[in-house]
Amino acid sequence: xxxxxxxxxxxxxxxxxxxxxxxxxxxxxxxxxxxxxxxxxxxxxxxxxxxxxxxxxxxxxxxxxxxxxxxxxxxxxxxxxxxxxxxxxxxxxxxxxxxxxxxxxxxxxxxxxxxxxxxxxxxxxxxxxxxxxxxxxxxxxxxxxxxxxxxxxxxxxxxxxxxxxxxxxxxxxxxxxxxxxxxxxxxxxxxxxxxxxxxxxxxxxxxxxxxxxxxxxxxxxxxxxxxxxxxxxxxxxxxxxxxxxxxxxxxxxxxxxxxxxxxxxxxxxxxxxxxxxxxxxxxxxxxxxxxxxxxxxxxxxxxxxxxxxxxxxxxxxxxxxxxxxxxxxxxxxxxxxxxxxxxxxxxxxxxxxxxxxxxxxxxxxxxxxxxxxxxxxxxxxxxxxxxxxxxxxxxxxxxxxxxxxxxxxxxxxxxxxxxxxxxxxxxxxxxxxxxxxxxxxxxxxxxxxxxxxxxxxxxxxxxxxxxxxxxxxxxxxxxxxxxxxxxxxxxxxxxxxxxxxxxxxxxxxxxxxxxxxxxxxxxxxxxxxxxxxxxxxxxxxxxxxxxxxxxxxxxxxxxxxxxxxxxxxxxxxxxxxxxxxxxxxxxxxxxxxxxxxxxxxxxxxxxxxxxxxxxxxxxxxxxxxxxxxxxxxxxxxxxxxxxxxxxxxxxxxxxxxxxxxxxxxxxxxxxxxxxxxxxxxxxxxxxxxxxxxxxxxxxxxxxxxxxxxxxxxxxxxxxxxxxxxxxxxxxxxxxxxxxxxxxxxxxxxxxxxxxxxxxxxxxxxxxxxxxxxxxxxxxxxxxxxxxxxxxxxxxxxxxxxxxxxxxxxxxxxxxxxxx
Numbered sequence: 001x002x003x004x005x006x007x008x009x010x011x012x013x014x015x016x017x018x019x020x021x022x023x024x025x026x027x028x029x030x031x032x033x034x035x036x037x038x039x040x041x042x043x044x045x046x047x048x049x050x051x052x053x054x055x056x057x058x059x060x061x062x063x064x065x066x067x068x069x070x071x072x073x074x075x076x077x078x079x080x081x082x083x084x085x086x087x088x089x090x091x092x093x094x095x096x097x098x099x100x101x102x103x104x105x106x107x108x109x110x111x112x113x114x115x116x117x118x119x120x121x122x123x124x125x126x127x128x129x130x131x132x133x134x135x136x137x138x139x140x141x142x143x144x145x146x147x148x149x150x151x152x153x154x155x156x157x158x159x160x161x162x163x164x165x166x167x168x169x170x171x172x173x174x175x176x177x178x179x180x181x182x183x184x185x186x187x188x189x190x191x192x193x194x195x196x197x198x199x200x201x202x203x204x205x206x207x208x209x210x211x212x213x214x215x216x217x218x219x220x221x222x223x224x225x226x227x228x229x230x231x232x233x234x235x236x237x238x239x240x241x242x243x244x245x246x247x248x249x250x251x252x253x254x255x256x257x258x259x260x261x262x263x264x265x266x267x268x269x270x271x272x273x274x275x276x277x278x279x280x281x282x283x284x285x286x287x288x289x290x291x292x293x294x295x296x297x298x299x300x301x302x303x304x305x306x307x308x309x310x311x312x313x314x315x316x317x318x319x320x321x322x323x324x325x326x327x328x329x330x331x332x333x334x335x336x337x338x339x340x341x342x343x344x345x346x347x348x349x350x351x352x353x354x355x356x357x358x359x360x361x362x363x364x365x366x367x368x369x370x371x372x373x374x375x376x377x378x379x380x381x382x383x384x385x386x387x388x389x390x391x392x393x394x395x396x397x398x399x400x401x402x403x404x405x406x407x408x409x410x411x412x413x414x415x416x417x418x419x420x421x422x423x424x425x426x427x428x429x430x431x432x433x434x435x436x437x438x439x440x441x442x443x444x445x446x447x448x449x450x451x452x453x454x455x456x457x458x459x460x461x462x463x464x465x466x467x468x469x470x471x472x473x474x475x476x477x478x479x480x481x482x483x484x485x486x487x488x489x490x491x492x493x494x495x496x497x498x499x500x501x502x503x504x505x506x507x508x509x510x511x512x513x514x515x516x517x518x519x520x521x522x523x524x525x526x527x528x529x530x531x532x533x534x535x536x537x538x539x540x541x542x543x544x545x546x547x548x549x550x551x552x553x554x555x556x557x558x559x560x561x562x563x564x565x566x567x568x569x570x571x572x573x574x575x576x577x578x579x580x581x582x583x584x585x586x587x588x589x590x591x592x593x594x595x596x597x598x599x600x601x602x603x604x605x606x607x608x609x610x611x612x613x614x615x616x617x618x619x620x621x622x623x624x625x626x627x628x629x630x631x632x633x634x635x636x637x638x639x640x641x642x643x644x645x646x647x648x649x650x651x652x653x654x655x656x657x658x659x660x661x662x663x664x665x666x667x668x669x670x671x672x673x674x675x676x677x678x679x680x681x682x683x684x685x686x687x688x689x690x691x692x693x694x695x696x697x698x699x700x701x702x703x704x705x706x707x708x709x710x711x712x713x714x715x716x717x718x719x720x721x722x723x724x725x726x727x728x729x730x731x732x733x734x735x736x737x738x739x740x741x742x743x744x745x746x747x748x749x750x751x752x753x754x755x756x757x758x759x760x761x762x763x764x765x766x767x768x769x770x771x772x773x774x775x776x777x778x779x780x781x782x783x784x785x786x787x788x789x790x791x792x793x794x795x796x797x798x799x800x801x802x803x804x805x806x807x808x809x810x811x812x813x814x815x816x817x818x819x
Contacts, residue, residue, distance in 0.1 A: 025695065025755050029093065029101040030068040033061050033081060036106030036130055037434055037442050040372040041065025041319070045083035045107070050090070052077055072101075074695065074753050076647070081105050092647065094142060096751070097695075098758030098810025099252050102245075104218065109439040111493045127221045129240065131228040131444060131489050131501055133523035134537035134577050135593060137161065138221055144214045146652070147685055148701040149745035149766055151260070151804065153210045154239060158222050162593070162640035162656040164237075165681050165707055167618040168775060169743070169767070169798040172197065173206030175618075175676040176224050176237040177595060178636040178662025179573075181205045182617035183236025183543060189243060189325070190380060190428035192233065192450065193364050194388035198305040198331035200360050201620055202390050202420045203546025211307045211329040211362060213281050215254065215265055218244040225595055226537035226575040229487040229503025229521045230430065230446060235543045235573040235599070243325055245313040246279030248272070251813045258806030261285050261305075270312065280310040285331075300340070305331035320371040328363025328387075338397045341406045352780045353724065354415055355395045362388045366426075376439075381429040391419040396461070418458035418475065420548055425451045440493040448485040454478070456548050463724075473561060474624070477551035481511035483544070489521070497527040507542050507570070511550065514569050516542040531584040537577040542570040545603060545613065549623050564627035565603070571613070571630070572601045591642040602632030604667040610733040614664045615675040634664035634674065645686075653686030673734040678708030678741075687747070695754070699762070701747040709738035712777055715793045726779040726793065738774040741798075743767050758810040766802040773798040 033045040047067045048058035059067040074095050082088040086107040093101050108130065127136040143157060144150055150157040155172035158164050167173045173181040184205040186193050194200075197207025221240040223231070231238050246267030254265040263283035270276040285305045307329025314322045335356040366384025373379060396415040402408045430446035458475035461467075489503035503521040508514070521539040528534060545568050553563040579593040605611045606627045614634050616623050638660025645653045662677040687701030713728035713735055720727045749762025774795050781792035 025097055025753065026071045026073055027095045027097060027100060028068065028070050029072050029077075029079070029095065029103070030066070031101075031103030031105060032065045033067065033083070033105045033107060034065050034372075035086075035375070036108045037378070037432055037439070038372055038374075038376050039106070039370065039378040040375045042083050042086065042107060045081060045086075048080045048082075050078045050080050075691075075697075079103075081107065083107060086110055096758045096810065097753040097756055098254075098812060100247060100250065100812070102247060109434070111438045111440040111496075127223075128219060128242070129221055129228065130442070131230070131491055131503070131523075132221070132223065133499065133501060133525040134535040134579050135225040135595075136221060136223045136227070138219050140219045141214050141217055146647075146687060146699075146701065147654075148687070148703040148747035149743075149764065151764060152214045154212060154214065154217075154220070154222075154241070155206060155210065158237075158239075160654060160656060160683050160685060160703070161222070161224070162591075162642045163224055163595075163638065163658050163660070165676075165678060167206075167676070169773070171206050171208050171619070172210060173204065173618045174237070177597065177638060178660055178674060178676050179236035179597075180614055180617035180674075180676065181236070182546065182613070183234055183573075185231065185234035185236075185238045186241070187231070187238060188241045188327075188364065189366075189368050190382045190430065190448075191364075191366065191384050191386075191426045192448070193384075194362050194386055194422070194424070196327075196362060198307070198329055198360065199303065199333065199358070199620075200362065200388075200390065202548050202622060204617055204619075206618070208303070209260065209305065209331075211327065212241065213263070213265075213283065213307070213309055213327075216243060216279060216281060216309045216311070216327075218242040225597070226521065226523065226539035226577050227541075228501070228523075229489040229505040229519070230444065230448075232448065232485040232487070232505050232507050232519070232541070233483065233543050235541050235571060243311055243323075244279070245311065245323070246277035247812075248275045248277035248313070252810065253812070254808065254810045256806055256808040259804045260806075270314075275315045277313050278310070279313075280308070282306070282308045283329075301333050301335040303331065303333045305329060316371075318371075319373075320369070323368040324366075325368065326363070326365035328361070328365075330359070330361040332357075332359035334358075338395075338399070338409050338412055351725075354397055355412065356392060357394075358390075358392045360388075360390050362386075376434040378432045379430070380432075381427065383427045384425075386424045386426065387422070389419070389421045391417075393417045396463075414461065415463070416458075416460040419455070420457075420475075421455040422547065423453045442491045444489045444491075446487060448483075448487075450483040451480070452482070452547075453480045454547060454551075456551050472555060474553060475548065475551055476553065476561070477563070479511070481509070483510070484508045499525045509544050509570060512567050512569060514544070516570060516572070531582055533581040533583075535577075535579040535581070537575070537579075539575045541573050541575065543573075544570050546616070546623060549603075549613075549625050552623070552625055554626075565625055568603055568628060569601055569630040571599065571603070573597055573599045587646045587648040589642070589644045589646070591640075591644070593640045595636070595638060595640075597636040599632075599634035599636070599664070601630040602634060602664070603628040603630055604632035604665075605629075606667065608666075608668040610666040610668060610670065610672060610730050612664050612666045615734075618675070629667070632664065632666060634662070636660065636662045650690070651686065651688040654683070655685075656683045657681065668730075673711050673737075675711055675734065677711060677734075681705070681707040692750070696750065696752045699747070699749045699751070703745040705741065705743045707741045709740050710774065710776060712736050712738060715777065715779075717793070720779045720793065721781075724779065726777055741773045742771050743773065744769055744771075756812050760806075760808040760810075762806055764804040764806075766804065767798075767800060770801040772800070 033042045045061040059069045061067045079091045127138045159166040163177045165175045196211045198209040200207040220242045223238040248269045251268030256263045261283045265281045267279040309327040311325040364386035368382045370380045394416040395412045398410040399407050428448045432444045435441040456475040456477045459471040459473045462470045487505045491501040493499050501523045505519040507516040519540040523537040525535045553561045576596045582590040603613045612632045640658045643655040662674040685703035690698045711734040713733040716727045716729045746765040752759040775798045778796050
C-alpha cells in the first residue's frame with residue numbers, strides 16, 4: 001500500500017514537472033463524421049463551435065470524413081454538425097487541457113428534404129442504434145461521472161432512470177420495470193459477455209464493483225423494453241456498450257487514486273502514418289484504506305481485486321477497420337468468522353457459522369472488423385472468447401462465548417466447496433443496408449452465435465444427517481452446447497413525421513433443444529410537430545435460465561443422483577409500450593412511458609408452492625432449484641415520468657418517477673408480489689459548476705432516492721433452525737413490506753486545468769444522513785448462547801454513510817500537429 005502511494009506521488013510530481021514545458025492552454029477538437037446507418041464518411045460536412053463565437057472556430061470534413069479544430073478554449077462547448085441532405089446535430093463537449101476531444105459523429109440522412117434539416121437540441125439522450133424507437137437512451141462517460149452516487153458505474157448510473165431501481169447499496173444489480181436482474185443483458189461491440197463485475201455470483205448480472213472502466217467507453221445505449229431484433233436472450237434490459245479508440249496522434253496518460261483503487265490509463269498512436277492507436281488501463285484495489293479510516297463496509301474482510309483493458313485499433317485500406325480488444329478482472333475475499341471476538345458483529349456478506357473464501361475471474365477478448373462497403377452498405381463482425389469462474393470454500397466454525405462475553409474458537413472443519421467455470425466462443429456478424437435513393441428504408445440482418453463449455457462442481461458435508469465425514473454432491477457436470485440467434489429488422493420512414501420498424505428474432509438453445517421460432521419486434525414513432533413525439537413498441541422476448549441451474553442434482557433414496565432440471569425451457573415475455581416526448585423548451589425534455597408486460601414459461605416447482613425463478617438474480621445467494629416445470633406466469637405494468645434539464649448554463653437536473661406493480665404465480669396458482677415489487681420509486685438529482693478563475697471548475701451534485709421497501713414473508717422458525725438458513729412460510733411469501741427506502745447522496749469535485757495537464761479531486765458522499773435502510777432478514781444464531789430460534793432471525797441493513805474520495809490527473813505529450 002505504501003509503495004503504491006509513494007509511486008503515485010512520484011508519478012504526480014513528474015507530471016507537474018512536465019507541465020512547466022507546455023506552451024498554451026487551449027485544446028484540439030477533432031474526429032470523424034459518417035452516415036449513421038452506412039458508416040460511410042461524409043465529405044464536406046461543417047463542424048462549428050457555437051459557444052466560442054469570438055474566435056469563429058470551425059472546420060469542414062475532408063474526403064475520409066475527418067475534421068480538426070485547433071485553438072478551442074477550455075470549458076464546455078456545443079458543436080453544430082451539418083451537411084446537405086442530412087439532419088443537423090448539436091453535440092455538447094467538455095474541453096480540458098489534459099486530453100484532446102475526439103468525436104465520432106453519425107448523421108442521419110434527411111429522406112424528405114434536399115436542404116439541411118434542423119433538429120432541436122432536445123434530441124439529447126436519444127440512442128446510437130437507429131433501429132430503436134422506444135424505451136432507449138444513450139449515455140456518456142461524462143454522465144456516469146456526473147451523477148452523485150453513481151461511482152462511475154454504468155449500472156448505478158442507470159438506476160437513476162425511470163423504471164430502474166437498485167436492489168442493494170453494496171451491489172449494482174438493477175431491477176427494470178419489476179423484472180429480476182437475471183434479465184439484464186451485457187453486450188460489448190455486438191457480443192454478449194459474462195457478468196462484468198467483481199465478486200459476481202453465478203447467474204447474476206451485478207456485483208459490488210464494475211470491471212468495466214467507464215474511461216474506455218464511447219457513448220453507449222441502454223434499453224428497458226421492446227428492444228430491436230438484434231438483441232436476444234434477455235427479458236428485462238440491455239446495456240449495449242461501445243469501446244472508444246485511443247488517440248492516434250499524441251500520447252495521453254491518466255492516473256487515479258481513491259478508496260476503490262489505484263488505476264492508470266495510457267493511449268496514443270502506434271503508427272501516425274496509418275492512424276493506428278492503442279488504449280490500455282490497469283486498476284488495483286486499495287481497500288486496506290477503509291480499515292485505516294474506520295469505514296464499515298459491512299464486513300471485516302478485506303476485498304482484493306484488479307482489472308485491465310486494452311484496445312488496439314488498425315485502420316485498413318478501402319475504408320475497413322480492425323480492432324483487437326480485451327477486458328477482464330479477478331477478485332477474492334476471505335471472510336474469516338473464526339477471527340471474530342465480538343458476538344455482536346454481523347457480517348453483511350457472510351454467514352456467522354463458517355469461514356468463507358470466495359473468488360471470481362472474468363475475461364473477454366476478441367477482434368472487431370468493420371467496413372463501409374459503399375455509401376449504402378455497412379458490415380460489422382466481432383469474434384471473441386470469454387471466460388468466467390466462481391469458486392468458494394466454506395469451513396464450519398465451532399466456538400463458544402467465554403465469561404468475558406468474547407468468542408473462543410473450538411474447532412473448524414470442511415463444510416462446502418464449489419467451482420463454476422464457463423468458456424464461450426462467440427461471433428456476431430451484422431450487415432446494414434439502406435434501400436432506395438433517399439434512404440427511407442433500412443435493412444439489418446445478422447446472427448449471434450455462441451458455443452460454450454461448462455464445468456460445474458459442488459459438494460457439501462451431510463450435516464443434516466450428522467455425517468460430518470461424508471459429502472453430498474450437488475453439482476457434477478462437464479459439458480458443452482450452443483446458442484444461435486439469427487435476426488432481421490427493417491426500418492421505414494413512411495413520411496417526414498412517421499417512422500416504423502419491424503423485426504424478427506429466432507433463438508435456439510442446444511442443451512435443451514429449445515427453439516423460439518418467432519419473436520416479433522415492432523416500433524412506431526410519430527412526430528406530431530417540432531416538439532411533440534408519440535412512440536409505441538411491442539416485442540416478444542425469450543431467455544434461457546442461469547446455466548448452472550440446469551444441473552443441480554439431488555440424491556435419491558437408493559444413493560444415486562438425479563439432475564431434474566436439464567430440460568427446462570426458455571422463459572418468455574411480451575412487452576407493450578406507449579411513450580410521449582416533449583422538447584418544447586431548449587435543453588429540456590419531458591418523457592412519459594406506459595408499459596405492460598406478460599411473463600410465461602417461468603420455471604416453478606412441480607410440487608405446489610410459491611417458488612418461482614422470477615424472484616432470483618439479486619444478492620450473493622446462488623439458486624438451489626427443486627424439480628421445476630415451465631408453467632409459471634407473471635405480469636408487470638406501470639407508468640414512468642422523466643423531467644430532464646440537460647447540462648447548460650452551468651447546471652442540470654433529472655427527476656424520474658415510476659408507479660408500478662409486479663406480480664407472479666407459482667405452481668400453487670396464487671398471485672403474489674415478486675421480490676422486486678416496491679410499487680413506486682422517485683429520484684431527484686442535479687448538479688452545477690462554478691468557474692474559479694479561468695482554468696478551474698468546482699462541481700457540486702446531489703441525489704435523493706425514495707422508493708418502496710423490500711418485500712418479505714413470515715419466517716418458518718422450525719424449518720430455518722433445521723436448515724441453518726432462513727426459510728419463509730410458503731403461504732405468506734412476500735406478503736409484507738419493509739419501510740420505504742430513503743437515501744441522499746452528494747458529490748463535490750474540483751478540476752484544475754494547467755498547460756496540457758488537468759488535476760481533479762473529488763469526494764462522493766453516499767448516504768450522507770446515514771439512513772438505516774433494511775436490506776432483508778437473515779438467519780444468524782449466536783453460537784454458544786441459549787437464545788431461541790426466533791431470536792436468530794435478524795434484520796440486515798444496507799450500507800451506512802460512505803465517503804469515497806479520488807484524485808485524478810490527465811496529461812499528454814505534445815506531438816506534431818496532424819491533418
